[in-house]
Protein backbone atom coordinates (compact mmCIF):
# COMPACT_ATOMS: atom_id res chain seq x y z
CA UNK A 526 0.00 0.00 0.00
CA UNK A 527 1.55 3.30 -1.10
CA UNK A 528 1.42 6.26 1.33
CA UNK A 529 3.88 8.84 0.03
CA UNK A 530 4.13 10.14 -3.54
CA UNK A 531 7.30 12.12 -4.31
CA UNK A 532 7.39 14.18 -7.50
CA UNK A 533 10.20 15.60 -9.55
CA UNK A 534 9.48 19.24 -10.50
CA UNK A 535 10.90 20.34 -13.90
CA UNK A 536 9.31 18.29 -16.67
CA UNK A 537 7.01 16.41 -14.29
CA UNK A 538 4.77 18.85 -12.39
CA UNK A 539 5.70 22.01 -14.30
CA UNK A 540 6.78 22.76 -17.82
CA UNK A 541 9.60 25.16 -16.99
CA UNK A 542 11.71 24.75 -20.12
CA UNK A 543 11.00 28.13 -21.76
CA UNK A 544 11.93 30.15 -18.65
CA UNK A 545 15.06 28.06 -18.03
CA UNK A 546 16.07 28.55 -21.67
CA UNK A 547 15.37 32.31 -21.62
CA UNK A 548 17.34 32.88 -18.41
CA UNK A 549 20.30 30.80 -19.57
CA UNK A 550 20.30 32.47 -23.00
CA UNK A 551 20.19 35.86 -21.25
CA UNK A 552 23.31 34.96 -19.25
CA UNK A 553 25.12 33.42 -22.25
CA UNK A 554 24.34 36.39 -24.47
CA UNK A 555 25.58 38.89 -21.88
CA UNK A 556 29.06 37.35 -22.29
CA UNK A 557 28.80 37.07 -26.08
CA UNK A 558 28.38 33.27 -26.06
CA UNK A 559 26.03 31.63 -28.58
CA UNK A 560 22.52 30.85 -27.36
CA UNK A 561 20.37 27.72 -27.94
CA UNK A 562 16.83 26.93 -29.07
CA UNK A 563 14.43 26.21 -26.24
CA UNK A 564 14.17 22.59 -27.39
CA UNK A 565 17.89 21.98 -26.90
CA UNK A 566 17.44 22.76 -23.20
CA UNK A 567 15.35 19.62 -22.74
CA UNK A 568 18.63 17.72 -22.73
CA UNK A 569 20.64 20.27 -20.72
CA UNK A 570 18.25 20.28 -17.74
CA UNK A 571 18.10 17.51 -15.15
CA UNK A 572 21.30 17.64 -13.09
CA UNK A 573 20.96 21.09 -11.55
CA UNK A 574 21.86 24.50 -12.94
CA UNK A 575 25.65 24.24 -12.82
CA UNK A 576 25.47 21.20 -15.09
CA UNK A 577 22.95 23.05 -17.26
CA UNK A 578 25.45 25.91 -17.73
CA UNK A 579 28.32 23.51 -18.43
CA UNK A 580 26.23 21.85 -21.14
CA UNK A 581 25.09 25.20 -22.59
CA UNK A 582 28.57 26.78 -22.75
CA UNK A 583 30.52 26.28 -26.01
CA UNK A 584 33.27 23.64 -26.29
CA UNK A 585 36.48 24.93 -24.74
CA UNK A 586 34.58 27.35 -22.47
CA UNK A 587 33.09 24.89 -19.98
CA UNK A 588 35.40 25.79 -17.08
CA UNK A 589 34.15 26.02 -13.45
CA UNK A 590 34.94 29.78 -13.59
CA UNK A 591 32.70 30.27 -16.62
CA UNK A 592 29.95 28.19 -14.99
CA UNK A 593 30.08 30.52 -11.97
CA UNK A 594 30.00 33.60 -14.23
CA UNK A 595 26.87 32.34 -15.99
CA UNK A 596 25.32 31.37 -12.67
CA UNK A 597 25.80 34.89 -11.28
CA UNK A 598 23.83 36.36 -14.21
CA UNK A 599 21.26 33.56 -14.41
CA UNK A 600 20.09 33.58 -10.77
CA UNK A 601 18.85 37.20 -10.44
CA UNK A 602 17.19 36.97 -13.88
CA UNK A 603 15.55 33.59 -13.22
CA UNK A 604 14.40 34.64 -9.75
CA UNK A 605 12.37 37.42 -11.44
CA UNK A 606 11.28 35.45 -14.51
CA UNK A 607 10.89 31.83 -13.40
CA UNK A 608 7.12 31.85 -13.84
CA UNK A 609 6.73 34.02 -16.96
CA UNK A 610 6.12 31.06 -19.26
CA UNK A 611 6.12 28.09 -16.86
CA UNK A 612 2.86 26.21 -16.23
CA UNK A 613 1.68 22.94 -14.71
CA UNK A 614 1.15 20.15 -17.23
CA UNK A 615 -2.53 19.40 -17.99
CA UNK A 616 -4.45 17.88 -15.08
CA UNK A 617 -1.61 18.16 -12.56
CA UNK A 618 -3.34 20.44 -9.98
CA UNK A 619 -6.46 18.25 -10.07
CA UNK A 620 -4.38 15.07 -9.73
CA UNK A 621 -2.57 16.48 -6.68
CA UNK A 622 -5.91 17.53 -5.14
CA UNK A 623 -7.26 14.01 -5.61
CA UNK A 624 -4.20 12.40 -4.05
CA UNK A 625 -4.36 14.79 -1.12
CA UNK A 626 -8.08 14.10 -0.70
CA UNK A 627 -7.40 10.34 -0.70
CA UNK A 628 -4.93 10.81 2.16
CA UNK A 629 -1.63 10.33 0.30
CA UNK A 630 1.36 12.26 1.61
CA UNK A 631 2.91 14.38 -1.15
CA UNK A 632 6.44 15.72 -1.58
CA UNK A 633 8.78 17.28 -4.15
CA UNK A 634 12.39 16.23 -4.83
CA UNK A 635 14.05 18.47 -7.41
CA UNK A 636 17.52 19.30 -8.67
CA UNK A 637 16.35 22.90 -9.14
CA UNK A 638 17.95 25.13 -6.52
CA UNK A 639 15.92 25.31 -3.31
CA UNK A 640 14.75 28.93 -3.49
CA UNK A 641 13.18 28.55 -6.94
CA UNK A 642 11.73 25.12 -6.11
CA UNK A 643 9.89 26.47 -3.06
CA UNK A 644 8.68 29.58 -4.88
CA UNK A 645 7.27 27.72 -7.89
CA UNK A 646 5.53 25.05 -5.83
CA UNK A 647 3.85 27.63 -3.56
CA UNK A 648 2.87 29.76 -6.54
CA UNK A 649 1.33 27.01 -8.64
CA UNK A 650 -0.01 24.64 -5.98
CA UNK A 651 -1.06 26.90 -3.09
CA UNK A 652 -3.73 24.48 -1.84
CA UNK A 653 -1.54 21.39 -1.64
CA UNK A 654 0.04 20.61 1.73
CA UNK A 655 3.38 19.05 0.80
CA UNK A 656 5.17 17.07 3.51
CA UNK A 657 8.48 18.27 2.07
CA UNK A 658 9.57 20.50 -0.81
CA UNK A 659 13.24 19.84 -1.41
CA UNK A 660 15.43 21.30 -4.11
CA UNK A 661 19.17 21.38 -4.61
CA UNK A 662 21.01 22.64 -1.56
CA UNK A 663 24.66 23.46 -0.86
CA UNK A 664 26.55 20.43 0.45
CA UNK A 665 23.77 17.91 -0.32
CA UNK A 666 24.41 15.59 -3.28
CA UNK A 667 21.93 16.06 -6.10
CA UNK A 668 19.86 13.36 -7.78
CA UNK A 669 20.53 10.59 -8.81
CA UNK A 670 22.01 10.36 -5.29
CA UNK A 671 19.17 8.90 -3.19
CA UNK A 672 19.77 11.17 -0.17
CA UNK A 673 16.92 13.56 -1.05
CA UNK A 674 14.45 10.65 -1.15
CA UNK A 675 15.77 9.23 2.12
CA UNK A 676 15.43 12.63 3.80
CA UNK A 677 11.81 12.93 2.67
CA UNK A 678 11.04 9.35 3.78
CA UNK A 679 12.40 10.11 7.24
CA UNK A 680 10.46 13.34 7.54
CA UNK A 681 7.25 11.61 6.44
CA UNK A 682 8.01 8.56 8.66
CA UNK A 683 7.16 6.28 5.78
CA UNK A 684 9.00 3.07 4.83
CA UNK A 685 10.53 2.66 1.37
CA UNK A 686 7.94 0.08 0.33
CA UNK A 687 5.23 2.73 0.73
CA UNK A 688 6.90 5.31 -1.53
CA UNK A 689 6.40 6.06 -5.22
CA UNK A 690 8.84 8.41 -6.93
CA UNK A 691 7.67 10.02 -10.17
CA UNK A 692 9.85 11.81 -12.73
CA UNK A 693 10.49 12.52 -16.40
CA UNK A 694 14.19 11.85 -16.97
CA UNK A 695 16.93 9.22 -16.71
CA UNK A 696 18.19 11.09 -13.64
CA UNK A 697 14.84 10.48 -11.97
CA UNK A 698 14.66 6.84 -12.99
CA UNK A 699 18.17 6.29 -11.62
CA UNK A 700 17.27 8.15 -8.41
CA UNK A 701 14.35 5.78 -7.84
CA UNK A 702 16.58 2.75 -8.44
CA UNK A 703 19.29 4.12 -6.12
CA UNK A 704 16.74 4.85 -3.40
CA UNK A 705 15.13 1.42 -3.76
CA UNK A 706 11.60 2.80 -4.20
CA UNK A 707 8.87 2.14 -6.76
CA UNK A 708 9.50 4.47 -9.69
CA UNK A 709 7.10 5.79 -12.30
CA UNK A 710 8.11 7.69 -15.44
CA UNK A 711 6.04 10.40 -17.13
CA UNK A 712 6.19 10.74 -20.90
CA UNK A 713 4.98 14.38 -21.09
CA UNK A 714 8.25 15.86 -19.80
CA UNK A 715 11.56 16.84 -21.34
CA UNK A 716 12.89 13.44 -22.41
CA UNK A 717 11.79 10.72 -24.82
CA UNK A 718 9.87 7.68 -23.59
CA UNK A 719 12.72 5.37 -24.68
CA UNK A 720 15.02 7.05 -22.15
CA UNK A 721 12.62 6.11 -19.35
CA UNK A 722 11.99 2.58 -20.65
CA UNK A 723 15.69 1.78 -20.41
CA UNK A 724 15.35 1.88 -16.59
CA UNK A 725 12.26 -0.37 -16.49
CA UNK A 726 10.13 1.81 -14.21
CA UNK A 727 7.05 0.19 -12.63
CA UNK A 728 4.92 2.19 -15.06
CA UNK A 729 5.06 5.06 -17.54
CA UNK A 730 2.26 7.62 -17.31
CA UNK A 731 1.19 9.32 -20.55
CA UNK A 732 -1.32 11.62 -18.81
CA UNK A 733 -1.75 12.75 -15.23
CA UNK A 734 -4.82 10.51 -14.71
CA UNK A 735 -2.54 7.48 -15.31
CA UNK A 736 -0.84 8.26 -11.99
CA UNK A 737 -4.19 8.04 -10.21
CA UNK A 738 -4.89 4.71 -11.94
CA UNK A 739 -1.45 3.40 -10.93
CA UNK A 740 -2.20 4.29 -7.31
CA UNK A 741 -5.58 2.57 -7.48
CA UNK A 742 -7.73 5.70 -7.61
CA UNK A 743 -10.41 5.63 -10.31
Ligand SMILES: O=C(O)COP(=O)(O)O
Pocket residue numbers: 533534535536570571572573574577634635636637638668
Ligand atom coordinates in the same frame (compact mmCIF):
# COMPACT_ATOMS: atom_id res chain seq x y z
O1 LIG B 1 16.99 21.90 -12.45
C1 LIG B 1 17.23 20.77 -12.92
O2 LIG B 1 18.31 20.44 -13.44
C2 LIG B 1 16.18 19.72 -12.91
O3 LIG B 1 15.20 19.88 -11.97
P1 LIG B 1 14.25 18.63 -11.66
O4 LIG B 1 15.05 17.72 -10.78
O5 LIG B 1 13.04 19.25 -10.98
O6 LIG B 1 13.90 17.99 -12.98
